[in-house]
Each structure stands twice: as C-alpha cells, then as structure tokens.
Amino acid sequence: MSDRRKVRLAIKHEEDFVRLKILGNPGVECVHVIAKELKTALTDLATETIMWDLSELKQMDSALAILIVKDIQRAENSEIEVLLSPMEHDVEKMLNMAKEHAHFDSSFEPDSRGFLEMTGEESLRRFRDLGAFFGFFGQMSIIVMHSFYDFRHLRWKETVFEIYESGIKALPIIVLTMFLIGVVVAYQSASQLKIYGANIFIVDMLGISILRELAPMLTAIIIAGRSGSSYAAQIGVMKITEELDAMRTMGFDPYAFLVLPRMVALMIMMPILIFFADIAGVVGGMLIAKVELGLSPSQFLERFVEVVKVKHFWIGIIKGPFFALLIATIGIYRGLQVKNDTQSIGFNTTKAVVESIFAVIICDAFFSIIFTNLGY
Amino acid sequence: MKKIIEVQNVVTKFGKNLVHDGLNLHVNEGEIYGFLGPSGCGKSTLMREIIMLEKIKSGSIELLGHKIERIRSRAAQKIRMQWGVLFQSNALFTSLTVAENIALSLQEYTKLSAEEIKDIVAFKIDIVGLKQFDGTLYPSEISGGMKKKAALARALVMDPKILFLDEPTSGLDPISAREFDTLILKLRELLNLSVVMVSHDLTSIHNTLDRMAVIDNKTIVAEGTLEEVREMKSPFIERFFNEGLR
Numbered sequence: 173m174s175d176r177r178k179v180r181l182a183i184k185h186e187e188d189f190v191r192l193k194i195l196g197n198p199g200v201e202c203v204h205v206i207a208k209e210l211k212t213a214l215t216d217l218a219t220e221t222i223m224w225d226l227s228e229l230k231q232m233d234s235a236l237a238i239l240i241v242k243d244i245q246r247a248e249n250s251e252i253e254v255l256l257s258p259m260e261h262d263v264e265k266m267l268n269m270a271k272e273h274a275h276f277d278s279s280f281e282p283d284s285r286g287f288l289e290m291t292g293e294e295s296l297r298r299f300r301d302l303g304a305f306f307g308f309f310g311q312m313s314i315i316v317m318h319s320f321y322d323f324r325h326l327r328w329k330e331t332v333f334e335i336y337e338s339g340i341k342a343l344p345i346i347v348l349t350m351f352l353i354g355v356v357v358a359y360q361s362a363s364q365l366k367i368y369g370a371n372i373f374i375v376d377m378l379g380i381s382i383l384r385e386l387a388p389m390l391t392a393i394i395i396a397g398r399s400g401s402s403y404a405a406q407i408g409v410m411k412i413t414e415e416l417d418a419m420r421t422m423g424f425d426p427y428a429f430l431v432l433p434r435m436v437a438l439m440i441m442m443p444i445l446i447f448f449a450d451i452a453g454v455v456g457g458m459l460i461a462k463v464e465l466g467l468s469p470s471q472f473l474e475r476f477v478e479v480v481k482v483k484h485f486w487i488g489i490i491k492g493p494f495f496a497l498l499i500a501t502i503g504i505y506r507g508l509q510v511k512n513d514t515q516s517i518g519f520n521t522t523k524a525v526v527e528s529i530f531a532v533i534i535c536d537a538f539f540s541i542i543f544t545n546l547g548y
Numbered sequence: 549m550k551k552i553i554e555v556q557n558v559v560t561k562f563g564k565n566l567v568h569d570g571l572n573l574h575v576n577e578g579e580i581y582g583f584l585g586p587s588g589c590g591k592s593t594l595m596r597e598i599i600m601l602e603k604i605k606s607g608s609i610e611l612l613g614h615k616i617e618r619i620r621s622r623a624a625q626k627i628r629m630q631w632g633v634l635f636q637s638n639a640l641f642t643s644l645t646v647a648e649n650i651a652l653s654l655q656e657y658t659k660l661s662a663e664e665i666k667d668i669v670a671f672k673i674d675i676v677g678l679k680q681f682d683g684t685l686y687p688s689e690i691s692g693g694m695k696k697k698a699a700l701a702r703a704l705v706m707d708p709k710i711l712f713l714d715e716p717t718s719g720l721d722p723i724s725a726r727e728f729d730t731l732i733l734k735l736r737e738l739l740n741l742s743v744v745m746v747s748h749d750l751t752s753i754h755n756t757l758d759r760m761a762v763i764d765n766k767t768i769v770a771e772g773t774l775e776e777v778r779e780m781k782s783p784f785i786e787r788f789f790n791e792g793l794r
Contacts, residue, residue: 200706201629204659231740233707235660238667262740269738275670278680280647512688513642 181209189221189255194229194236203235210243222247226259226267237270245276301509308505312435315427330433331440338399338434339441343448346394350387350449354456357381362464371465375472378457379480387449388488389536391442392495396528400503403434404524407507408517416508435500442492450488483548491539495532502528549576551610552710552742553598558607560593567593569766570607580736580743580756584777585763586784591746592636592714594763598744599633599712600624612709629657632703636714638695640687646698647673647683650705657706672701677731693724697731704735711735713745717752729755750789 178196185191192213198206224240226232244254259267285293319326361377407430410416416426454476461467506524510516553575560568567590575581583591596602598609600616609616612630614623640649647669654665673683676697687695696716703711716732717725729752735741747753753760754774762770762777762785770780778789 200654201658204661204664207660207664234671234739235654235658235664235668235707238671239664242667265738269675270671273671273674274667275674275680276667278666278670278673278683280645280666280669280683282645282684513686515643 179205181206181213183209183213185219186223189223189253190219191223191225193225193227197230198233198236200233200235203233203239206236207239210239214243219252221253221255223255223257225257226263227257229263230260232263232266234266234270237266238274240267241270241274242276304509305505308508309501311427312431312501315425315432316435319428319432326436327429327433330429331437334433334437335441338395338402338437339445342395342398342441342445345398346391346445346449347452349394350382350390350452351456353386353390354378354382354453354458355460357386357453358457358460359464362460366465371461371467372471372475374457374461374465374467375475376479378454378461379476380484382453382457383450383480383484383488385488385536387453388446388491388495389532391445391449391492392499392532392536393529395438395442395445395496396499396503396532397525399434399438400499400524400528401521403500403503404506404510404521405517407504408510408520411508411510412512412514412517431500431504434504435497438496438500439493442496443489446489446492450485487539487543487548491536494535494539498531498535499528502531549578551575552577552612553581553744554610555594555598556608556610558594558597558609559605560590560597560602561605566766568604568763571761571763571768573761573768573771575742575744576759577742578736578740579758580732580745582753582757582760583744583746583763584748584753584760584788586788587748589763590766591763595712595714595744595746599631600628629653629706630708631710631712632706632708633712634696634699634703634714634716636718638687638699640695640699640702642687645684645686646678646690646701649687649698650683650702652702653705668705672705673698675735676701676704677727692719693721696720696724696728700731704739707739709740709742711741711743713743713747715746715748717747717749722751725749725752726755728752732756 179198179202180195182193182195183190184193192210194206224244226240247254256267358374358378361374362371365371365374365377407416410430419426419429458469458472461472462469503524506520506527510520551574555571555573558568558571560566571594583594585591593602597604598611598616600619604617607617612627614627616624616627619627640646641652644652647666650669650672651665654660654668658665660668669683670680673680678694678697678701682690682694682698687698690698696719700716711732713732717728720728732743733756736743743756745757747757757774759771759773760777761768762780762782764782764784769782770777770785777785
C-alpha cells in the first residue's frame with residue numbers, strides 16, 4: 173500500500189531536457205494523481221527531450237507502467253526524444269512487460285446501433301418470441317394429449333408435491349387477503365347503502381361480486397405472484413446449470429417431468445383455493461354487516477340463499493382451471509426462455525408475473541362477455 | 549523469508565461434521581503454495597476461510613499481518629484489494645462483457661479515467677493470453693479455457709500481492725492446463741506474486757508448486773516441497789503420487 177500524500181510527479185527543467193520524476197510509491201489506487209499531473213504538464217511542455225526518472229521507485233504497479241509506456245509512445249510519435257534514468261530491476265521488468273503487452277488502440281465498446289436497426293431488431297425479437305410461445309404451446313399440447321391417452325404418464329408424485337407447494341401453502345395468505353377484501357368492500361358499501369336505508373342489499377352486492385369476480389381474480393393474482401415467479405426462476409436456474417439438458421440426455425422429458433405436474437397441480441388446486449377465498453370474503457363481509465349495519469349472520473345467510481344464485485358460485489369456480497393454465501404456462505415458458513446469464517433470470521421472472529396477471533385479466537374479461545351474452 | 553499467510557490450529561465444524569482439527573501451515577512471500585488432499589478433505593474450505601468467505605471455529609489465520617478472525621471491516625477491505633481470487637467455476641459476472649468484468653474493480657476503487665482503465669484492461673487481457681477482441685464478448689460466448697483466462701485477468705487487475713486459485717486447471721484440456729501453469733510461473737516472475745492454489749492436477753503440482761500441504765483425515769499429514777512430501781508415509785500420499793505419476 174502506498175502513501176497517497178507522498179505520490180507526486182516532479183517536473184524539473186534542466187539544461188537540455190525536462191526531467192519527469194515520480195516521487196512516492198504509487199499503487200494502482202493513486203496512479204490517477206500522476207496521470208492528472210502528467211496531462212497538465214504535457215500541455216505546456218515545450219522541449220525536445222524528456223527524461224523519465226524512475227530511480228526512486230522500488231517497484232512499479234502495472235497501471236503506472238502502462239501510463240508511462242503510453243506517454244513514451246506519444247512523445248516519440250511527436251518526435252520528442254525520451255530518456256530513461258537508471259532504475260531498479262523490478263521496475264525495469266515491469267516497464268518492459270508493459271511495453272510488450274500494452275494495447276492502446278483496443279476498444280471494448282459495443283458497436284453503436286441506429287434507431288432503425290434497433291427498431292427492426294426489437295420487432296424481430298418480439299415476433300420470434302411469439303413464435304417460440306406457440307412452439308412451446310404445441311409441445312405442451314402433445315404432452316397433455318399423451319397423458320390423457322395414458323394416465324400413467326403423469327408424474328403423480330411430483331404433482332402431489334406441487335399441489336402442496338403451490339396450492340396448500342398458498343391457502344393462508346389467500347384466505348387472509350380475501351377476508352380483508354371482504355371487509356373493505358363491505359365497509360365502503362355499507363356507508364353508501366345506509367344513506368338509502370337499503371341495508372339488506374349488502375348481501376346481494378357482496379355475494380355476487382365476491383363469488384363471481386373478486387375471489388377468482390384475487391386468487392389468480394396471488395398465485396401468479398407466488399407460483400408463476402417461482403416456476404420461472406426455478407426452471408430458469410435449471411436451464412443455466414444444464415439440469416434440463418441432463419434430463420434430456422437421460423431420457424426424461426422436461427415437459428413431462430417439470431411442466432405437466434405444475435400445470436395439473438395448479439389446475440386442480442385453483443378451484444379449491446377460489447372456494448376458500450369465497451368463504452373468507454363472505455365471512456369478512458358478514459362481520460362488517462353485523463358491526464356497521466346491524467345485520468345478524470342468520471339474517472345475512474337467509475338473504476344470501478334467497479338472492480345469490482348458485483350459478484354465480486359456479487362461474488367463479490369454472491374460471492379457476494383456465495387461470496391456472498395461463499399462470500403455469502406463462503411461468504414455465506418464461507423459465508425456459510432464460511438465457512445463459514443471471515440477469516435474464518430476473519428479467520424473465522418479472523415478465524412471468526406481469527404477463528400472467530395481464531393474461532388472467534384479459535381472460536376474465538372474455539369470461540364476463542361470454543357469460544353475460546349467454547344469459548348467465 | 550517473510551510469511552504472508554500463517555494458519556494456526558484452525559478448527560472447522562459444519563454442524564456436527566468436523567472438517568479441520570487443528571491445521572498449521574504458513575505461506576512465504578513469493579511462493580507458489582498448494583493445498584492437496586482427497587476430495588472432501590476441506591482444501592477449498594480452508595481457502596475460503598483464508599479469503600474470509602467462511603468463519604473458522606477456533607484457531608487463527610494471519611494474512612498480510614492481520615489476524616482475520618477479528619479484523620475490522622476497513623482493514624478487511626484493504627486486504628481484499630491486495631489479493632486476487634480465481635474461483636473454480638470462474639464466477640465471471642454473466643451480465644458484463646469480459647472487459648467490463650476486468651474493469652470493475654478499477655472503476656470502483658480508483659479514480660482513473662475511462663481511457664486509462666481501458667489501457668490497463670487491454671494490458672491484462674494481453675498478459676493472460678486472450679485476444680483484444682475477446683474483451684467485447686460476454687462470458688456465455690467464450691470457451692471454458694478463455695473464461696479461466698478472463699477470470700485470471702480479473703483477479704490480476706489490481707496488481708495483487710497474493711493470488712488464490714481454486715483448482716485452476718480443472719476443466720481445461722491438457723495443453724491449456726500446461727499453458728496455464730506456464731502463465732502462472734511467468735506472472736509470479738513478472739509481478740512478484742505469491743500464489744496459493746488448491747489442485748488435483750499432478751503435472752501442475754509438479755510444474756508449479758514450491759511447497760504444499762497435504763490435508764487428510766482432518767489434519768495436515770505433510771507439508772513441504774514435493775520431495776519432502778513424497779517421503780512421508782501416508783496411504784493417501786502413496787496412492788496419489790504413485791498411481792498418478794507413472
């Protein structure tokens with residue numbers, strides 16, 4: 173380690189030459205001091221001979237050696253003679269090495285690209301992305317067909333593990349969140365309904381909105397955040413560590429081993445989770461109905477049976493497998509899209525979550541239109 | 549000769565698993581020193597302890613005059629700038645190009661201008677035997693041997709006093725491995741490096757190491773030059789050298 177305060181470049185005008193002497197023992201962390209002084213010195217240096225005085229150095233850092241070699245080259249190019257003082261053996265060795273190995277004309281900047289080129293490349297990339305997604309979907313469909321044809325193809329052990337991991341472990345957070353949503357929605361509606369004295373209608377409102385829309389959507393969003401991201405990250409890392417390739421060479425189809433169990437598990441669990449979310453949401457609403465509107469639970473449930481038709485419940489449940497399919501497909505697809513660097517794991521995990529939530533909302537909108545037009 | 553690393557009575561335990569039971573060794577300045585032993589004997593662990601990635605259970609490790617088991621974070625940081633570490637899997641940052649990987653420490657720890665950093669990077673790329681063009685490539689675009697060299701260039705960028713190498717020739721073809729040995733010897737000569745390496749490669753051990761420690765059964769069974777170590781009576785040493793160097 174060098175003492176930063178002592179490091180200096182002494183410039184001395186002597187009879188026939190300018191002496192550039194390095195004082196102190198500059199390590200790489202204070203070579204910039206020398207570099208700066210050298211730069212200012214060179215602008216007002218009018219001489220035909222420079223003498224580099226390295227006699228005080230005991231050893232030299234490669235950064236400093238490169239700096240000096242570069243300066244010597246520059247001087248010689250503008251026909252200034254360069255002299256070297258006698259120096260320690262180690263210093264000379266380093267200087268010679270720098271002379272031998274230095275390159276001053278390399279550039280490590282990526283080639284800059286024009287707007288048009290970037291636009292074209294990006295469009296092409298998007299287009300290929302779409303193609304890749306269809307390719308993935310096709311491959312997956314084949315596997316699904318296979319396992320319908322023969323149920324032994326499905327890896328039940330992995331499926332059960334995924335049911336526990338992505339389904340059952342998600343239950344507490346889904347129930348808690350949905351309970352709070354029920355509370356919030358009921359609370360906001362209660363204050364409005366009170367004005368008209370239409371207290372009892374809170375049951376209609378909550379029943380239909382929670383069973384039909386809120387519970388399935390919220391469940392899907394939580395599952396997308398929880399499982400969609402974990403599928404993408406896990407499969408992405410497996411790709412980087414060549415685990416997927418290993419599976420292929422051992423004759424295990426990654427689609428059958430990794431993709432199908434996750435998909436089936438989510439499709440089985442999603443309706444069940446929505447069912448529990450329904451209960452939690454309604455219980456939350458019921459609590460507020462009692463506290464805010466004085467509606468007893470028995471009154472609430474009596475009205476519930478009367479006005480909330482069972483079709484609303486089924487419509488909510490039916491959406492489950494579709495949402496599950498979207499979340500699992502997008503999560504796994506994004507995992508498989510991971511390239512050979514760590515940054516693309518983060519990138520693809522983010523994309524998995526954002527895209528699957530988006531897809532779920534689009535899908536929900538379609539269901540809304542279809543069911544309404546069918547008269548449900 | 550000055551000791552730059554001194555390991556005294558080091559005990560390591562992972563849970564109930566005793567890995568090291570009182571290791572003693574020292575590395576002199578300017579030396580190429582090797583940790584040898586069967587797999588799972590804790591060679592890499594010892595190296596990871598010296599470079600402050602793992603904690604020791606008891607004992608002491610002195611590195612460049614600092615006891616690292618109770619070192620302040622500033623002093624630790626200062627030491628970190630005086631060593632270079634080459635990991636077994638290279639550990640290049642995959643989202644940066646080779647040149648960016650090498651330049652990283654210079655950008656963080658020095659006030660050099662972009663131009664000066666570029667010159668230093670070009671020099672280090674050349675010195676490890678890569679082509680200048682390779683600097684623009686990403687780690688995923690280069691071969692295993694090139695990755696090793698790039699990682700070595702990154703380890704060398706701050707002109708370290710000590711170079712730690714974890715199985716530097718594993719995964720290299722024999723020709724590249726010998727080239728790597730020559731490179732290490734050359735760098736030691738040029739840069740006055742001390743080198744500590746974990747190695748299984750007999751030719752590499754024979755070509756490069758000045759002294760070595762053989763770790764087996766949780767302790768050091770032999771320490772010294774190759775000749776001294778080969779005279780020791782230990783089942784591992786006999787098998788390792790006799791079956792390998794035929």
